[in-house]
Amino acid sequence: MVETERPLDALNQARGKRVIVELKNKLQLIGNLKAFDIHINTVLAEAEEWENGEMKRKLGTTFVRGDTIVLISPA
Amino acid sequence: MVETERPLDALNQARGKRVIVELKNKLQLIGNLKAFDIHINTVLAEAEEWENGEMKRKLGTTFVRGDTIVLISPA
C-alpha cells in the first residue's frame, strides 16, 4: 500500500486541478490550484467566489492568505 | 504499562482509521486519517462534512488547515 505521508503531499497531488477552498469567512473559492507554500498561502487560477451554493464573482488569478483557509477539497 | 508519550503518537495510531475532526466553525469532518504534520494540518480520505448530526456533503480527499481544528477522535 502506498500512502500519502505528509499533508502537503496531498496538496501537491491537487496541483493543476480544480479545487474548492473553504474560507473562515464562510465564502468558498473554486479554481485551479497553481501554487501553495508551507503557510498554505495559495494561488488559484480562474478563481470564482461562491456563497451558499451560488457563484458571486469571477476573480481571475487569486492569491489567498493561508491563515484564512479552513480546508481544500476537489471541486 | 505502556503509555502514549506524546500527543502526535496518538494521532499516528489513528492513521488509516476513520476519525471525526471537529472544527472551530462548528462543522465536523469524518474521514480516513491519511496524514498530519506538527501544525496538525491533516488529510482525510473520503471525507464527509457533517453539521448537527446530519451529513451535508461528500468532499473526497480533503486537506484541513491545522489551526481550524478543535479535536480529533475515533468515528
Next chain:
Amino acid sequence: MVETERPLDALNQARGKRVIVELKNKLQLIGNLKAFDIHINTVLAEAEEWENGEMKRKLGTTFVRGDTIVLISPA
C-alpha cells in the same frame, strides 16, 4: 517546602488522572490525561464531551489541539 516550578510539571503530575479540559468554544472534555506537549496539544483517554453540566457524547481517545484549551483541572 517543595514547589512546582514550571507549569508543565503540574500537567505532568496529572498524567494518568482524570481531568477536565475547558475549551474556548465553551465545551468541556473530561478524560484521562495520557499525553501533552509544549503547545498543550493533549490526548485524553475515554474522553467525554460535556456542555452546561450535561454529558453530550462519549468520544474515546481524543486528540485536542492546544490552542483551543483554556484550562485543565482535576475532574
Next chain:
Amino acid sequence: MVETERPLDALNQARGKRVIVELKNKLQLIGNLKAFDIHINTVLAEAEEWENGEMKRKLGTTFVRGDTIVLISPA
C-alpha cells in the same frame, strides 16, 4: 507547460497592476500593488476603500498589515 511555482511569484507578477485586496473586516481596497513581503504586508498606491460595491474613500498610498488580508485578485 510553465507553472507559477510559489504563491509569492503570483503576487510578484501583479506588482504595478491594479488589484483588489479583500480584508477580514469585509472591506475591499483597490489600488496599484507597489510592494509586499513574506507576511503579505502590502503597499497599494492610489488606494480606494470599497464596501458592498461602493467606493467609500480615497486613501492614497496605503500600507496594509498582512494578517488582515483574505485574498488579492486582479481589479
Next chain:
Amino acid sequence: MVETERPLDALNQARGKRVIVELKNKLQLIGNLKAFDIHINTVLAEAEEWENGEMKRKLGTTFVRGDTIVLISPA
C-alpha cells in the same frame, strides 16, 4: 529606588500569593500562583472560578493556557 525591571519579575514576586487571573472569556480565576512560564502558562493552587463577582466552582490545582489570560493582579 529599586524598580521591577521586567514584567516576569513582577509575576515572580507574586509566586505563592493569592492572585486574580482575568481570562479573555470574561471569567476570573482566583488561586495561589504556583508557577508560570514565558508564554504566561500559569498554575494556580486551590483555584476558584468566579463570574460577575460570584464564585461558581472550586477547581483545585489548575493549569491555565497563557494565551487566554488578560491580566494577573493581587487577590
Next chain:
Amino acid sequence: MVETERPLDALNQARGKRVIVELKNKLQLIGNLKAFDIHINTVLAEAEEWENGEMKRKLGTTFVRGDTIVLISPA
C-alpha cells in the same frame, strides 16, 4: 522608474508625516508617525482617536501594538 521595494520602505517615507491608522476595533488614530518596527508596533505623536468621522479624544504620544492595525494611510 523608481519603485518602493518593500512595504516598510513606504512606512519609512511616511515618518514624520500625519497618518491615519485604522484599527481592527473600528477606531481610527490620527497622528504624526514617529516610529514603527517589523511587528508594525507604531508610535504616533499628537495622536487623536476618531470614530465614525468624529474626533473622540486627544491621546498625546501613543504606542500602538502592531497586531491591532489594519492599515496606515496619509491623513
Next chain:
Amino acid sequence: MVETERPLDALNQARGKRVIVELKNKLQLIGNLKAFDIHINTVLAEAEEWENGEMKRKLGTTFVRGDTIVLISPA
C-alpha cells in the same frame, strides 16, 4: 531634530509615568508603567480598571499580557 527611533523607546520614556492602557476587551487600565518587554507584556503599579469613563476597580500591581493591548498613551 532628535527623533524617537523605535517604538519601544517611546514606551521606555513613559516608564515610571501614569499611562492609559487600552485593551481589546474595551476596558482601560490606568497605572504607573513599571515594566514591559518585547511582547508588550506590561506591569502597571497602582492600576485601576476603567470602563466607559468610570473607575470600576483598584487592582494594585498588575501584569497585563501584551497580546490583549491595543495602545498605551499618557494618562
